[in-house]
Amino acid sequence: xxxxxxxxxxxxxxxxxxxxxxxxxxxxxxxxxxxxxxxxxxxxxxxxxxxxxxxxxxxxxxxxxxxxxxxxxxxxxxxxxxxxxxxxxxxxxxxxxxxx
Numbered sequence: 001x002x003x004x005x006x007x008x009x010x011x012x013x014x015x016x017x018x019x020x021x022x023x024x025x026x027x028x029x030x031x032x033x034x035x036x037x038x039x040x041x042x043x044x045x046x047x048x049x050x051x052x053x054x055x056x057x058x059x060x061x062x063x064x065x066x067x068x069x070x071x072x073x074x075x076x077x078x079x080x081x082x083x084x085x086x087x088x089x090x091x092x093x094x095x096x097x098x099x100x
Contacts, residue, residue: 004040005040005043009058010011011042011043012050014043014046015043015046015047016050018047018051019047019054020054022051022054022056023054023056027056028056029056029057029058029059030051030057030058031058031059032044032047032048032051032058032060032061033061034059034061037062037064037065037075037076037091038061041062041075042075042076042077044062045060045075048060049079049082052072053081058084058089059084061085061086061088062085062087063087063088063089063091064088064089064090065091066092067092068093068094070090070093074087
């Protein structure tokens with residue numbers, strides 16, 4: 001849950017709110033899904049880290065933007081606590097389809 005703040009302080013505050021909500025409802029685990037890439041990566045990783053810090057086991061579900069050759073860093077932001085991320089593929093990969 002994020003409104004994609006642009007200031008780091010706001011991003012961190014939004015991530016803490018997510019963790020507080022999860023703890024208040026007794027969540028033991030969470031799935032954090034990301035749509036988009038770039039700026040949303042920071043919100044995505046911050047949420048995962050805040051949830052893990054709160055004791056909520058968390059996995060991330062996202063696509064990657066690793067360039068057409070797949071050699072670039074997959075996410076703009078990373079953290080060692082984000083150790084369970086499921087990739088939905090590379091948004092920059094060119095897919096050549098046969099003619100109909």
